[in-house]
Amino acid sequence: MLPLQRNHILFATLLVFIFITLYHLLPQTQETTLHSTTHNENEAAAKRLKNPELHVLLPTTIGDVNLCKTMLSAKAMGYPEPVILGWGDTFDTWYLLAGGSHLAKISRVLEYLESMSPEQEDDLVLMMDAFDIWFQLPPETLIERYYSINEKADKRISERMGKAAEVENIKQTIIFGAGKRCAPNQLHSIACYPVPASPVPDDIYGANTDTIMGHNPHTSHRQRYLNSGYIIGPVKDMREMFRTAWDIVQNWPTPSPDDNGSGSMDLVYHASDQSVFAIVFGQQEYQREVLRRRHSSSWTWQHKKTSPVNKIEGTVIQDILNPAFTHEKMEALEGRSYEYGIGLDYFSDLGHQTANSEKDSMWMRYDDSPDVFLDKTRGDNRNDFDCEYQGDYKIPSDMKMYDETTLLPNKRNWEHVNLYTHLCMGTIPVMAHFNSPGQKAAREYYWPLFWVQQYGKWIVENSERLGRGRMGATAWKKDEQPQFLDWDTLCPAEYSEELYRGSDLALS
Template structure:
């Protein structure tokens, strides 16, 4: 292979296995020859010039304020965001059949945070989570150039590299269409079961793709070159800022499709006079990397591009890169600018892509099928939304009305149990007369969202303490030990996580990995694993904070269960 070429593997292939193809590099020793190869293609010359202008100088004025229809929620007469809460029957346009759901949690060390994330997921009936990056040290990878958060990128990518391979690995392998949910366990909890997550994921993609189709309707009779299969959580502030390294193209991103008066007359206006509330009134429209879900193959491709961009930035060595979020968000922003450019091409009657050699490279380089959870029904980051929500009973109309009034919301937007939750069974093992209306759930008074996961990234005024102070306010906390004991018992057969209707009376059925039949503990992925598969980790080793010794007065299980019954083991 020539020094100027880079070997690209089809997704799911490992080095040394499967077909290969060569793609000329744009930079490096052979950069000039590669550039000349591309420029010799007349149509490519024009397109590359336009894209370079868009991405490097940001002068595409038509992008500014462009209102994209990604995951546009339906706003009903009450002002409720009904994304994921449709009263009419929901059908996914996905292909019928069986798929698997996997939870991947990037965690490099034990502690109460990862313990709470894992136990909340298991209590709700999620598959056994997979921990990546366990024991990893960012200094061994990047020296003093990058923070530990960057391990999220490399750890998940290495997992997908391995699990999408062709060799058998004792029930752990993934197919391209299997669904992977990456959740940052440092301060996140689950509160709704997997069937709600899966239904809202498919509904969000379905609505986004229908609106993309409308945007593309009548455009030269071409097939729509963009789609949404990946959903990332959304936040209010465009962060990290450009002086920290990434270029998020904040002013080029789609306007949020949420109601325009979400926060009253000052919606989308910053309040610089009060730093604690500066970004509060902005509708969420910026990528938050604490929650990302999508098909394994598509997620693999997205993470690969993010890793390539990270490597380039680290190679430049200009500054310390603290957070992964800027890298994920920069790739997303480039996709959105690229999509707008394609639409502008179509409006002028030009083909979206040239035909012939090199056209696929342009599409593959910028379109990653990523959209945002604008309605925050999958995940709610609490930073800049410190007072927007609380744990409450959805049937308690008087309390909701009073709290809404305190927040200057004229008419409550939380109106009982969302329809998609009404039809969802409570998790196995729940005792008493609990139902979703009288269970303590976190909900947002402004958006009307009752999210699947809650991300405690609010920190001003000591609010990080909520990861401790709010733990016993979750609905599952009083029964957590019992729910875990039931969940971790031996089973003879796997049960479906969710069954979703598709067109033509078909069904899409989600399952755990078959490894869940024999495994009763969280799994740990290591990049150098052998044919024995993924190892398991005990709750003691996962939950005990570093430095906790047998003689301390309070142990990890005293905090997680708070029931005085001692440790927990399978």
């Protein structure tokens, strides 16, 4: 063979090799250009909005002194007038949770979302439990953290999903609370096993982290699972997610073919809204793994075809899409099916769920010296099973975006009032969520530690005069005129002794 011919053959071979290499390195999708264009358009829309409108939704059928505490804390912190959904409705099915009223957190919220105008598509909606959450920070901090959490989550999504995150425009826009158990869902179900690992440091409880060693088998777990005590996101995305949740409720098979024999899956886990939202989240995460693999290049397929080994309650999950143990199956679908932009408040920046986490938090003063501060964290019967304080003893910058002296009594600063603090995360949550079955009483014995209690009566009597709006809430029902419920209607005189105790523990 002539040298020239040999060179031509070698050159042609090299070109073929380069072509094949590039082909295999490209993600295996037929619509890269189309998706990229859509991504650029959506990316612009995903940027922070300046001063977005915030809607606070409280699903409840009746009044309660704890509803008044929630509303009083919201008014003290400058939140908009809340909207009550389901007021006066009757739910009395004896074999369902709270008579079936928990599912109204889906149906009634969906009705409200579907009533909102096109101009409100980008407004933020905060849906929250009405009886066991207190606000301790204002909406400015809530909104700042909402965007910050999503931005950090988008980076994690990009790292985990690679090219798929960009091509399919996977972004986080809806945030749920985070907890330590996948409950009430069964662990082999789609709601639990596809859930990604927690980004919380894996030594937060020392060597006990993610083991059953602790105050109970769950207290040393990192926050990883969905809790529906509060949900925040833009109207358009929340509406789509709530529609899916309601479809699950309406089409739930009973008995469920995937039940483990206990019957707990029946009737949507006996009408648990959290179980439904956990299913939506689990389905999303399953399909995200499908997308990740689909967009992995053929060249790296053998290395990327399985996600990192995960565990659930100590059981190893080698393959999220097909665990070795008996599990509820799901079909791998094309495109962005089941993508809702859902993520969790892993680090308790928005709120802290006390379930399985009672010893993770305390009311702290930030004018204490570090030595005094640390000494306090060792009290309240905390022991070696509990985390150590992970903060820097300082008020974070997102609590200094405004003049807090306009919110706090006697022109105080944040350093001069008690602040509910997540010790393990080193964070001061916007909300405290007393959802632990053993801590419902905390709403009574913690109330004097919150400065709002001492000044509650003054807030009620002076709010409207000071231009902070009327005291009360709007009851909204589909196809009916909204009805304003004033403070005296919602919080009658018999609640006063509990609401306005006059204790100065929070300010002394």
